[in-house]
Amino acid sequence: MSTYAIGDVQGCFDELILLLERINFNTATDNLIFTGDLVNRGPDSLKVLEYLYSINGSVINVLGNHDFHLIALTLKNGNIKTKDETLKPILESPNKINLIEWLRHQPLLHIDKETNIIVVHAGIHPHWNIKQAQAYAHEIETIISVNQADDFFSKMYTNESWKKGLEDTERHNAIVNTFTRMRYLTDDGICDFKQKNSPDKVNHLIPWYAYPERRINKNLIVFGHWSTVNYLHDQRVVCLDGGCVWGGQLIAIDLSKPNLPIKVDSLKLI
Numbered sequence: 001m002s003t004y005a006i007g008d009v010q011g012c013f014d015e016l017i018l019l020l021e022r023i024n025f026n027t028a029t030d031n032l033i034f035t036g037d038l039v040n041r042g043p044d045s046l047k048v049l050e051y052l053y054s055i056n057g058s059v060i061n062v063l064g065n066h067d068f069h070l071i072a073l074t075l076k077n078g079n080i081k082t083k084d085e086t087l088k089p090i091l092e093s094p095n096k097i098n099l100i101e102w103l104r105h106q107p108l109l110h111i112d113k114e115t116n117i118i119v120v121h122a123g124i125h126p127h128w129n130i131k132q133a134q135a136y137a138h139e140i141e142t143i144i145s146v147n148q149a150d151d152f153f154s155k156m157y158t159n160e161s162w163k164k165g166l167e168d169t170e171r172h173n174a175i176v177n178t179f180t181r182m183r184y185l186t187d188d189g190i191c192d193f194k195q196k197n198s199p200d201k202v203n204h205l206i207p208w209y210a211y212p213e214r215r216i217n218k219n220l221i222v223f224g225h226w227s228t229v230n231y232l233h234d235q236r237v238v239c240l241d242g243g244c245v246w247g248g249q250l251i252a253i254d255l256s257k258p259n260l261p262i263k264v265d266s267l268k269l270i
């Protein structure tokens with residue numbers, strides 16, 4: 001029995017199946033924890049969701065920004081923009097309600113009981129300890145899984161950065177932005193949500209995982225969201241976003257062997 005973490009799939013269904021074959025995934029005995037962004041940009045978002053829903057007893061997906069966006073679009077039920085074309089088959093699927101209900105009951109943070117490895121989509125604010133991170137994640141999980149979630153999703157698109165003393169919408173947005181969009185912070189601990197380049201090209205901002213005195217420093221944190229970082233493993237973090245949707249790789253690790261990535265190349269013709 002193994003538990004695997006898998007990086008950002010973003011609709012790359014064929015690569016996902018190849019990766020599951022590569023790791024000899026067995027639905028009866030193995031578990032999969034996805035780092036979020038299952039959908040959007042890639043060719044087969046609906047197939048990815050339908051497949052994972054069909055084996056949902058073996059799957060956890062920590063929610064990413066694209067997953068949040070899909071839930072928001074579904075609840076809004078309005079016209080979609082060109083950049084969201086790849087989500088259209090989900091929105092038009094007869095199985096839409098089941099898929100979205102499953103998605104919006106997924107966590108923002110998962111801690112593996114065997115290894116104490118933490119999995120999130122983008123990261124954990126360096127000022128947060130584990131108890132705070134769990135409480136903040138739970139706060140949002142409660143809001144988005146109830147019937148009145150529409151209000152939250154209609155106000156979600158802001159660039160609020162976490163700081164103490166925020167309330168209501170500002171606080172909720174800051175928590176979601178941290179877990180699902182954070183890459184860099186300033187010296188003062190303010191998130192910069194615009195910069196997406198790799199850290200070797202950016203001097204004036206600090207990657208969240210390299211922030212001095214990051215409070216969670218014993219548990220390994222596995223994350224995705226940052227394809228320009230690509231696969232990274234240092235003592236305390238593993239990035240699994242190989243940018244498969246951009247022609248890179250889809251990456252998995254067995255949580256009991258986090259230093260041995262298993263990679264499948266994108267099938268995209270470049």
Ligand SMILES: [Mn+2]
Nearest residue numbers: 037064065225
């Ligand atoms: Mn993302």
